[in-house]
Amino acid sequence: MSVLTADQIQSTYARAMKQQSEKAYEAALHTYGRILKTNPNVAEVHFQIGRILCDTDKASRAILHLRKATTLRPKERAVWMALADAIALGGTVEAEKEFLKALKDAPIDPATRVQLQDRFGARRRRSRPETGGMNRAQMQSLVDLIEAKRPVEAEKLASQMLRQFPKSAIAHNILAAAQALQGNRMGAEASFRAALRLDPNYSEAWEHLGGLLLSMERKPEAMECFRKAVSLCPGSISAVLTLASLQIDAGNAESVLPLLERLSAENETSPEIYSVLGSALSRLRKYEPAELVAGRLVEMMGDAVDAPALAFWAITKTKIGDDDKALEIFDAALRKDPDSPRAVSGKAQLLQTLGRFDEARDLFLHAFDIDPNNGENYRMFSASYKAKPGDPMIERMAQKFEDPTLSDNDRMNLGFGVSKLLEDAKDYDRVFKYLNVANGLMHKINPYDMAKRYHDVAALKEAYAAFDWKAADIPGTTDFAPIFVTGMPRSGTTLIEQIISSHSRVEGAGEVGEAAAAAHSLVMLRGKVRPIGSLKDEEFVALGTDFEKYIRERFPTAPQITDKSIQSYMALGLLKVAMPKAKFVVVRRDPRDNLLSIYKNKFPDETHAYAYDQLDLVKVYGTFVDMVDFWREHVPDWFYEVQYEDLIANPEEETRKLIAACGLEWEDACLSFHENKRKVQTLSVYQVRQPISKASVALWQRYEKDLKPMLDALREGGYVTD
Known part of the structure; x- marks a missing residue:
């Protein structure tokens, strides 16, 4: 430039x-x-x-x-x-x-x-608003009426005070509160804004106005008010926690984490703060610190600990792999309250990941009764429930989907759930009625920045192309030999990991993600790619040794592990240089079935935002193909490709080739992968516990009309020819 x-x-x-x-x-x-x-x-x-x-x-x-x-x-x-x-x-x-x-x-x-x-000192928790000349006793009389829930008297007295003290921001704030309590939202908003015109630094008035706007479903404006309140009083517990909760719900937990950590340091014995901090950490997948915070929360609540707090601690335990302890804590929560929605659904989801589907089903059914509008429960239930034609569960969920009291989020979850059951029952004509609504809602909530994806892939390829991968020989790299399983989501990566981890030498670690994320952070800095040649030897070494340490702490007895982080293909070369003995398996699947399977599922929040639009799906698939083609051109012998359809058609032959490519001796257990009892936390939680089936091959043909935008784009891109 x-x-x-x-x-x-x-x-x-x-x-x-x-x-x-x-x-x-x-x-x-x-x-x-x-x-x-x-x-x-x-x-x-x-x-x-x-x-x-x-x-x-x-x-x-x-x-x-x-x-x-x-x-x-x-x-x-x-x-x-x-x-x-x-x-x-x-x-x-x-x-x-x-x-x-x-x-x-x-x-x-x-x-x-x-x-x-x-x-940041005397006014960090409370502002000192303009009194307009009111004395302390007069102000207290107004506050007492509001706290006593006597809004009519409070409004009358505040109006009298304002005639005497027209520049009192406090009187306007109390007047607004009284009006809000009586349902006069328009009057309350006007009064709050009058207070803020008199005193723009009145943190509590900003906070109260934000609460009013939230009740009027004007969330963006409310967010601005809470942001202003916190900027003026960074130690205000109520303002910070409300802002943090809103940001967490909006997927912006990272932005409020410093606020919550700072607040918790100031208020080390506040359960409310620790509860929101734990939610933020969990949302950011910082599960180990989240578990520590959840445990601290339970400890500080003591004998007063309730079922939701225990359930949250149990959920964080599941995330760090301490499932036995998690089940113990869930049971403690359910003893306190057998109808705790968080404990019932949390235990159901854990049992589901452990393959205990019948027990999970009974808990999900109970969850439907105690929390009938929770769409996530229906969606999660459908993942391990096989519906048959005429199954009453289908119509139960379809009727709930039409419930006008549902939030968009709950309707979205129900849409994914009922469409799955309809496909189970081979009622194909009704599937996309629900699936398109569910995806439309997700696309609205999480729009995808395709331009950024194109930029990142192009920048990485350019940087990678300037590096001599074959000549890279970094002294001091680890002998650690993980097996990375990568590819598009829903391409069969979980099945491949299940097969490999059925080997006696291998433990399936699931979607670890640490190595791929560390590699990304190593080369990407605020959207810019570092020249690969500028990386120091010790940075390559640390990439491998840090990942080894991370895995050894979690799987201390495993000779080898699989890491099914699908984004590993983006950093394949970096990871191979850092861990020369690592193996890479890239899974490929007919893109029509692959992208259909993605479109049929909801992914964890803040991941795979492209999944909910048919054209975005094709574009992202194209970048996946470009990246794999790049590695095939430069380092073709650094990874092994599996074609999902070939594995389904010839399971033993392809499985033997796969196990050999991983550098493992053959074991018959790899053909009985569905009997593997390991924990599975992906969308394939049910499928991988079943024998290989051809049911999902060419399933796209059932939906050609519904998938026309995607199919046309795949043909135009040259990704399919028929």
Whole structure:
């Protein structure tokens, strides 16, 4: 990219500001980035980038830019205020200390310095709103009426006070609360906003307005209010926990993790904080710290511990593989409350992964009775339940699907569940009625950025192509020899792992993901790929040895393990250089059946967002083919390819070839993989416990009309020829 002239910097900045004002944030960040490539010391650019990142729930990233802006423009009050917002919304305890230290010597007016110091000190938990002249007794009389749930009297008294003290933000806030309690939402909103016009730094009013907007189902506006409340009072437990819960539900747990960790450090004995922190960690798949937090939560609740807290601890235990303890804790939860939805469904799902389908079924049926609108229970139940024509469970779920009281999320889950049972019963004509609705809802909730996928794959291929893989010989690499099973989701990777892990020398570790994620982090930094040749030998070595340590801690007695992390194909070369004795198995399947199978299933949140649109499916499949073709061109002998249809047609012959490719001696148990009792946590939890069947081969032909967009795109891409 060419260097910008001074005039071009000015016009580029104006264009970025326009994009920012139109909330085209990604475009604005890109445009601002062009300026920084020419001149990294433009304070206004760092300031605006910081503002955008704060407004888009990336406050921890904003801190770096706003710190830079304070060094470039140390006298600018607005820059320090913005940095304070970023610290409040996404800073660690250390970041807060560093900010306060820098603030002491900041060349800004003393009033601003005191205001910012108080935000992280005397006013971190509660603001000091404008009283308008009201005395403490008058304010307390209003508060007492609200706390006593006497809103009519509170409204009358607040109105009287406002005639006497028209600039009292507190009186407006109490008036709003009284109006809200009486169902006058429009009046309450107007009163809250009047309070905030008088005192824009009134954290509690922002929080209360946010709660009102939530009750009016205006979630985006509510989120802005809670974000503002937390930025003003970063120690407010209620504001932080509400914001955190909203962000976790929206899939943004990463953005609030620093807030929750900071809050838990300040309030080490608060069960409520630990509960939300545990949810955030679990949502981020940080299961080991989540289990520690859940255990701490149970400990601090003592004799008052309830079934939901115990159930959450049990769920985290299952995630770290401590299933026996998890079952023990689930049973303790159910003794406290046999009708605890979280304990009943949690134990059902664990029994399902262990192959104890009959026990799981009975618990799921109980879950339907005690939590009838929970769509996830129906979907999970359907994974291990085989419906027959006329099965009453189909119509029960179909009727529930039409229930107008269902949330979109519950209807989505039910849609996937009932479509699966309809296919079981060979009622093919009705399947897509539910499947298209379910996928449409998921696509709406989780839109996929195809441009980013194309960019990442192209950048990786370019970086990989510049490296001499065959000549790579890194001293000090580990002899650890995991077997990576990779491919598209629903291509048969779980079946392949089940076969390999039936060997006496191999333990199936499931979708570990650590190695693939570490490799990705090694080469991708904020969307940019590091030149592979710039990696140091010790970085390759650490990639392998760190993964070995991770696995040894979890599977200390296993001679070998399988890692069924499907994204491993993206970093195949890196992982092979780091672990020269590792084996790689790439699973291929007819894309028509493969993509249909993806479209029929809901994946864990924040994963495979492309799965819910037929055209996105084909595009992502194309990038998978491109990546595998790349490795075949450069290192064809570094991996073994399995064609799913060949395995189904000739199971013994193909299984023997597979086991040999893994460097293992033949064992007959590999043909009896369905008798393997290991825990399975993927969508194939039921299928892998059945003998090989041809039932899912060419299943796409049942749905040619419904799959026309996908089938046409596959033909146009040259991925199928008939």
